[in-house]
Amino acid sequence: MTTQNTWLHIGMGSFHRAHQAWYLHRLLTQGNAGWHIAAGNIRNDAEHVIAALIAQQGRYVLETVSPEGERVYEEITSVQKLLPWQADLQPLIDEGAKPETKVIAFTVTEGGYYLNTAHKLALGNADLIDDLRGNNKTIYGVITRILERRMANNAGSLTLLNCDNVRHNGERFHNGLVEFLTLQGKETVISWLEANATCPNTMVDRITPRPTADLPARIKEKTGIDDKAPVMSETFIQWVIENNFHGVRPDLEAVGVEMVESVIPYEEAKIRILNASHSCIAWAGTLMGKKFIHESTLTEAIYAIAERYVTEDVIPSLGDNGINLSKYRDVVLKRFTNPHIKDTNQRVAADGFSKIPAMVTPTMLECYQRGAVPHATAMLPALFFVFMEQWHQGLLPYEYQDGILNADAIHAMFQAEDPIALFASDKALFGELAARDDFAALLREKVQAVYALIR
Structure with a gap:
């Protein structure tokens, strides 16, 4: 039996489901069953989608459409665990702390990193202030909790993968996290991070609009699937990743991801x-x-x-x-x-x-x-x-x-x-x-x- 590693994704929006989840689904269709996605959100603003996906065992249909109007339908199967939101984000933290979780990726939008023009934390932000006091409303607060749990459980090393449109996104997230931890006086977590995790830079690209109201009916007509949480995107797709994972990773090259020395x-x-x-x-x-x-x-x-x-x-x-x-x-x-x-x-x-x-x-x-x-x-x-x-x-x-x-x-x-x-x-x-x-x-x-x- 194949050992399954977990790819935890934070930010279960349409873009993740049309992009990263599509690539991991392609691995599954090739017979590589070594990875699955667990996913959840920091914010409580998309739970209707999570609920629909739970009812569908994580499956959903992706419609892609070219400029010429050619539409292709594919049922995506890589998201195999949904983590419902709760105020303390405990399901997300528990999943991140498991030894099976080898990659934690995130799409929290450009603003979700709270960086100013000097690439330092915008410390006037109310959510950041809350998290510095021990809350977890931001990516930094959540990842800090996860790292502390991994340290306590000897859960092993991992890769933290920023998939947002931030220049030098892996470095900027890493530096923001270290600044956050420094402000909290958590030097032991910083030491663990440096020894046990990497933050590769990435470039992601696929135009993914909010699904239109007529999408479920079109999918039902074309595929027979009654999908309550479909997504749509353009045909074009690209993912370039700095080849700097810590430990194991999926065979991403096999599905067209460009692994490079510098992105x-x-x-x-x-x-x-x-x-x-x-x-x-x-x-x-x-x-x-x-x-x-x-x-x-x-x-x-x-x-x-x-x-x-x-x-x-x-x-x-x-x-x-x-x-x-x-x-x-x-x-x-x-x-x-x-x-x-x-x-x-x-x-x-x-x-x-x-x-x-x-x-x-x-x-x-x-x-x-x-x-x-x-x-x-x-x-x-x-x-x-x-x-x-x-x-x-x-x-x-x-x-x-x-x-x-x-x-x-x-x-x-x-x-x-x-x-x-x-x-x-x-x-x-x-x-x-x-x-x-x-x-x-x-x-x-x-x-x-x-x-x-x-x-």
Whole structure:
């Protein structure tokens, strides 16, 4: 009988189920039954999905659709244990503490790491403050509890795998965790972590919208399966992982995962070209009255902003990194025009206060460093400024979701005499650029360009 190792996943959202779970399912279909997924959530905001999956023994149907409209249906079987949420997260901690658990992966969104532009913990955050006092509302609090239990139980080493769109995500999570543990005075846990765990960097990619209302009926018609928790995604998929697991791991190469010495070229291209453009298109599309990413991308003025941003600023910043960046840009923008995905601007517009410093500011810094003015890139924070101005005025057509939004501070900014000056001087968003008068003037110019665009 094959010994089963556990891959614990924290953040049981659609993306995990369309991406990491798909890869482990492919291993099962190849006859490699050595791994299964156990999964649960830190937050109590998706328990209806967990309940539906428990009723279906963890099985669900994934629909993938190409830009040409070709749909493929696959029943995913890799999630074999669901961990219902409870306030103390004990089921999640118990699972993580078991010796059979060899990998703990997580998708908690960019904002779920609470990092400022200096890549340090944003210590003003209420959830982080609670966790530093011994709670577990954040990934750091939960992982700390798990590590302490593993130490007490001699449960052995493991790999902690960040699967979110954070640059150098494994390193940033590791450093955030060590900072968290240091603030708690838990030096023994830090020593155990250094000796018994690794945090590989990863790059993940598959556009995964929230499932549309007609998805269950379509799956029932095509497959005969009555699925209460289906997911949908584009056909394209990519996963690049730094080959730095601690101990055993699945044979991920056998199912198309790229195990590499360094993910940096891949993640830089993806974060700056795909993720930043995606958000840019969502903010611009919302301001121009569009609902979906594909119709926003197909709007000539919006497409031009995204293409100029990549062509004029990102590609010169990244230089020759071994990837055909012009081709990658064209592939990415074509993926965004997929009308069958029906990805919403609301989903992609989220978490701007984390995305600007992580995905946009580095390109502007590098432009200035090489003596260029980041005209094309400055349109992105300008779009976000006007987007948030509409949020402040109650004019957005949907609820804006942001894990680190300080609503009072943003309302106060827009009520001030010169909101653009305050925005441009925000170090949390723009780092050292916040002190530059020429950057503030550039941002002011681009905000006016956005107003002209949407009138």
